[in-house]
Amino acid sequence: MYKKGRRAERFLVEKLWDLEYAAIRVPGSGRSYKRPHPDIVAGNGKKYLAFQVKSTSKERKYFNEKEIADLKEFCSVFGSLPVIAVKFSRSLRLFHPEDLTPTENGYKVDSSQGQTLEEFLHDNTASNRG
Amino acid sequence: MYKKGRRAERFLVEKLWDLEYAAIRVPGSGRSYKRPHPDIVAGNGKKYLAFQVKSTSKERKYFNEKEIADLKEFCSVFGSLPVIAVKFSRSLRLFHPEDLTPTENGYKVDSSQGQTLEEFLHDNTASNRG
Numbered sequence: 434m435y436k437k438g439r440r441a442e443r444f445l446v447e448k449l450w451d452l453e454y455a456a457i458r459v460p461g462s463g464r465s466y467k468r469p470h471p472d473i474v475a476g477n478g479k480k481y482l483a484f485q486v487k488s489t490s491k492e493r494k495y496f497n498e499k500e501i502a503d504l505k506e507f508c509s510v511f512g513s514l515p516v517i518a519v520k521f522s523r524s525l526r527l528f529h530p531e532d533l534t535p536t537e538n539g540y541k542v543d544s545s546q547g548q549t550l551e552e553f554l555h556d557n558t559a560s561n562r563g
Numbered sequence: 564m565y566k567k568g569r570r571a572e573r574f575l576v577e578k579l580w581d582l583e584y585a586a587i588r589v590p591g592s593g594r595s596y597k598r599p600h601p602d603i604v605a606g607n608g609k610k611y612l613a614f615q616v617k618s619t620s621k622e623r624k625y626f627n628e629k630e631i632a633d634l635k636e637f638c639s640v641f642g643s644l645p646v647i648a649v650k651f652s653r654s655l656r657l658f659h660p661e662d663l664t665p666t667e668n669g670y671k672v673d674s675s676q677g678q679t680l681e682e683f684l685h686d687n688t689a690s691n692r693g
Contacts, residue, residue, distance in 0.1 A: 450598055455641035457600050459587050468580055470587050474604055476611065478642030511585035512608030 441488040441520035442472055448525075448550055449475045454482070469503035474513065480554075481513035488520040497539040501530055516553070517542070527553040571618040571650035572602055578655075578680055579605045584612070599633035604643065610684075611643035618650040627669040631660055646683070647672070657683040 442458050449456035456475035471483035485504045487494050496517070508515040517528040519542055526547030533540035548556065572588050579586035586605035601613035615634045617624050626647065638645040647658040649672055656677030663670035678686065 446598075453640065455598075455637050457589050457604060460590055468576075468585075474587060476641040476643065478640070481606065481611065481642070507585050510583065510608070511606040512611070513606065 437488045437520075438486065441518070441525075442486050444520065445473060445484065445486060445518055445525065445550070446475075449473075452550070452554060453477055454554075469507045471504055471507055471515075473518075474511075476513075481511070482516050483508050483511060483513040484516045484518050486518045486520070490522050492521065492544045493541055494519045494521075495536065495539055495541050496533065501533065501540060505530060518550075519544075519547070525550060567618045567650075568602075568616065571648070571655075572616050574650065575603060575614065575616060575648055575655065575680070576605075579603075582680070582684060583607055584610075584684075599637045601634055601637055601645075603648075604641075606643075611641070612646050613638050613641060613643040614646045614648050616648045616650070620652050622651065622674045623671055624649045624651075625666065625669060625671050626663065631663065631670060635660060648680075649674075649677070655680060 446456045446458055454475040454477045456473055458473055459470050472486040473484040475482045475484070483504065485500060501517070504515045504517070515530050517530065517533065519526050519528070521544040524544065526542070526544060527550055528542055528547045532547065533542055576586045576588055584605040584607045586603055588603055589600050602616040603614040605612045605614070613634065615630060617626070631647070634645045634647070645660050647660065647663065649656050649658070651674040654674065656672070656674060657680055658672055658677045662677065663672055
């Protein structure tokens with residue numbers, strides 16, 4: 434699970450560089466950090482993005498409230514758009530926090546929802562909504 | 564040496580948060596990355612900074628050309644100001660790439676040069692010069 438998440442992060446970082454964003458992984462999620470931080474930060478001089486990344490072999494993925502709250506908190510200080518990225522078996526799907534489906538104690542997303550990275554970047558050229 | 568560098572990075576990250584910048588460390592400098600990347604990235608919604616960080620018990624520190632070129636390359640894509648941070652025994656001093664003194668195959672800085680973090684941030688509120 435840990436390795437798979439890392440692989441998804443590396444895959445996304447490479448894709449971002451190919452799309453002319455400078456992207457960096459922030460390893461050590463959750464550990465040894467007092468401050469909120471995302472899994473990936475990327476920028477292209479106009480737009481800045483911070484990603485929470487997950488990987489799954491299922492068709493659905495869950496997030497707890499704190500994960501999303503931390504991402505939004507980081508973005509509000511840094512000045513970046515919060516992005517949730519899920520690597521499903523067949524595709525990488527991207528979501529805005531407001532696109533997540535609320536559950537009893539968090540959120541879920543489905544592999545049939547969200548956008549591709551290219552669609553997501555294209556739809557958000559104007560501003561940092563975070 | 565490695566531990567000391569890491570301690571300097573953590574110190575700087577904490578100071579940046581105190582000054583209302585969201586800051587993240589990017590561990591694994593030089594290894595396992597095909598792309599250029601800095602040691603720290605920080606932002607406050609207006610200004611974005613990328614740091615190369617070094618630590619020394621001496622009064623002088625050296626950089627090779629590639630270290631500075633990589634930092635500038637990252638910044639030109641990401642959209643951030645390149646910053647060189649050196650933790651000397653008694654003080655943390657910050658430098659723009661153009662403030663470094665050229666040597667035969669790189670650059671050097673002296674503990675009597677540069678600015679404090681507060682001075683540096685205050686002097687660069689206007690724009691991302693990177």
